[in-house]
Amino acid sequence: MTEAPRPLRRTEIRQQNETLILQAAEKVFAEAGFGGATMQLIADMAGLPKANLHYYFATKEDLYRRVVQDIFEIWLQAAESMDQAPGPVEGIGAYIEAKMEISRRHPDGSKVWAYEVMHGAPVIQDYLETTLREWTAGRVRLIEGWIAAGKMAPVDPEHLLYMLWAATQHYADFGHQIATLNGGPLTDADWQRATDSVKTMILRGIGAL
Amino acid sequence: MTEAPRPLRRTEIRQQNETLILQAAEKVFAEAGFGGATMQLIADMAGLPKANLHYYFATKEDLYRRVVQDIFEIWLQAAESMDQAPGPVEGIGAYIEAKMEISRRHPDGSKVWAYEVMHGAPVIQDYLETTLREWTAGRVRLIEGWIAAGKMAPVDPEHLLYMLWAATQHYADFGHQIATLNGGPLTDADWQRATDSVKTMILRGIGAL
């Protein structure tokens, strides 16, 4: 017997179904890519008829764009952990922890982002050229300040950022490969060890330890 | 006026067309993923009729599998640079250089590999479980030997390997993002600086410098 569904308000309905669809879409896009994903598959995963998806999201591209944008927001929030830190040990350490946590909690989102960038960023090119470029420039200045203050070795700030992104996102994007080599999904202890390893190697690599 | 095509031998024809198709396929699979790629697109890029593709490769999956396998071979060859090195500075240094060179020369291949692993490795799962696992186990022992000999800090060998893969392949898989932030494709000097940055940070990060 199914539980009696309490009547929902209009705004609730919209909110609920949009997030339901977005969650399903994130998963399907991560598993199959944009071209491999089908609206029918997303609909089935969301438990809704396909036509209902098109009521909330006009086209497949619109839906995909929303998924990518949502991920970008989460991704940018982690950046705040880097600011207002006295030095690289705290700032970069916190950033690594935040990014590793995202790789763990939102592996599908990370994959969709990777997929989008890998294929030339047809949807979020403007974000790369504006928001991401500005954010990067700001962190480069921050790192240069730390270097000038003698708090870390004179590494190239851009390539340090690339390494931070690469090392942390790798645990989401290549999670399947890691799990295979690990003999199964990473446990809590595995994730802790991974985070510690990345932090130790990078912080020592930039001469901050 | 077109140049008179010298008559080709059978083996030449087969060889020539197969590599022509494989090159086109690598590019298209990298740009669109397996699901987004179409045989028609690959055929157009190779300058052949679609039916001709199916003469050399029975199915789209067969063609895709060949592309992934070819990349895996190149990828494994770079591993040899790590062996027969007296210590981590030479071994890991050479490995980073080899992997960076692959990221530069075969960015499409790297993307197809990333795409394959990201989507659960449906085609090359057996390679991960056999060849890659054995290779990894061998390098873990190599690194453990270097640690025991006091040639580097006691880092977790697996996570060091993940960082090597992540940092180097990032320049291929996320090349578009890097080029955007860089204001254009990386020049020779940019690639040299990138390689040096990765080498310096990682080698210092594992206490080998």
Added chain:
DNA sequence: AATTTTCTTGACCGGTTGGTCAGCCTGTGA
């Protein structure tokens, strides 16, 4: 020169895709 084998290709096919739409259902405000 004749014959066999390999290679090439336009035309075609069943199945699937993203997207549409008319009509129905259901909260909401008067």
Added chain:
DNA sequence: TCACAGGCTGACCAACCGGTCAAGAAAATT
């Protein structure tokens, strides 16, 4: 209570997909 706007969906469609095939062209073999 009633009218209306927002939410829902089965049925449908043109376009496109991977793959097939028969018939012809070209090379190898006899």
